[in-house]
Amino acid sequence: MAGPMENEMVLSESLNVTWGRKGNMDLLESWFMELKARGLSEKTVERYKRALSLFTRYFGRDPRGVDPKKAREFRRFLMSRGYSPRTINTVISALSNFFDFLMEEGFVDGNPFKQKGLRVKIPRSLPRPLSNSEISKIMSCIKRMKTKVAFELMLYSGLRVSEVVKLRKRDFEFSNGLVRIYVRGKGRKDRVTFLWNSKAIENLKKVLEEVGDEDRVFNFKEGNLKEIARRVSSKCGVKFSCHTLRHTFATNLVEMGMPLEYVQKLLGHSNPSTTQVYAEIRLKKIEEFILSLSNKREERSGVSLARED
Missing domain, CATH: 1.10.443.10 (Intergrase catalytic core)
Structure with missing residues (x-):
């Protein structure tokens, strides 16, 4: 296992290694070009590079020994180092994409990052709009x-x-x-x-x-x-x-x-699903409206319709 890591996704010099060849092109460089060809933005490609940097610093330079169990250990390692759920999921997505590419190139036989339950659940919070x-x-x-x-x-x-x-x-x-x-x-x-x-x-x-x-x-x-x-x-x-x-x-x-x-x-x-969070805002407003109606009705009838906590 590689040494300690900072709690930021920082590019590592280990990205200069050569993991197999595709013609005269390094496999890593070939993958980066493939990402750009698919229309991914420079910012997304940069995030994927940082994810790969974390991978190489943890596993070393050869991806072939990584199995589903080691992928789960890697996730626990990131969690223990204080990475946010969103960052961890970005790393998992990037590495799953990378292993798909390695499979297409015949470099590995499976994708250890494409397993059910590997992603970290992200707590949903309703965005607070400005008044x-x-x-x-x-x-x-x-x-x-x-x-x-x-x-x-x-x-x-x-x-x-x-x-x-x-x-x-x-x-x-x-x-x-x-x-x-x-x-x-x-x-x-x-x-x-x-x-x-x-x-x-x-x-x-x-x-x-x-x-x-x-x-x-x-x-x-x-x-x-x-x-x-x-x-x-x-x-x-x-x-x-x-x-x-x-x-x-x-x-x-x-x-x-x-x-x-x-x-x-x-x-x-x-x-x-990204927009769905706003549906929850609407439901919350509806609930508040219903409770306000029930409170008004209580004032008139003396009977409370509001829910009990």
Whole structure:
């Protein structure tokens, strides 16, 4: 077993080893190219590389001795080192993908990471949306118009921060009081979403007047915008991140009665189960409404319909 590991997925020099050959190409490099050919984003490929780094530091340079039992031991090892369930599952997915590739190349006979129950259960938590007063506080703390518009696009159109920074002027189409936005999304999946908040549309028009058709609207990098959100959060006293803005957009749509499949399309979720968490928000609101009705009825009749804890 390799030595101690930090609690971050850091690339290891052991990735330079050669595990078999495919023509004149290292198998690892061949796998990375295969991932890119499938349309996976650079960020996803980088995560897979980090997962493989963890693997080589634990098992060494030869994957052929890894069986299902050792895969489970590896999972327990990651858990003992404090890795989050989500990170562990990302590592398992990456290694399962890698072993599928090794099987196709005839390098191994089986996939020890494709076994039932290997993934770690992730506790589901309902995202807390921002209130109107919190949104007002946040926006009042942002002085630069471009920054405000970037935040409004996440809040009122559900864009990811990585999508906002890629937007060009040509990606916006104004029609009938709303804006159609053509998004180059996660995993190279394109989609269309909309902006219909009148104040946000007004601010967007001001920003676009200063931008050429082929130019990017924002000069931020993804990390810059996240850091700005942290500073604004501290300044205005409202705990939020860029992703909180997107959560708020989705939650508000569901609470207004928009079907989940529509919300899924606007958010760009390829897996419907990712959007399903918002159904739980809707059920929670329904329960709160029913309990409020029962309390009103109790006041009138003296009989409680509320559930007992």
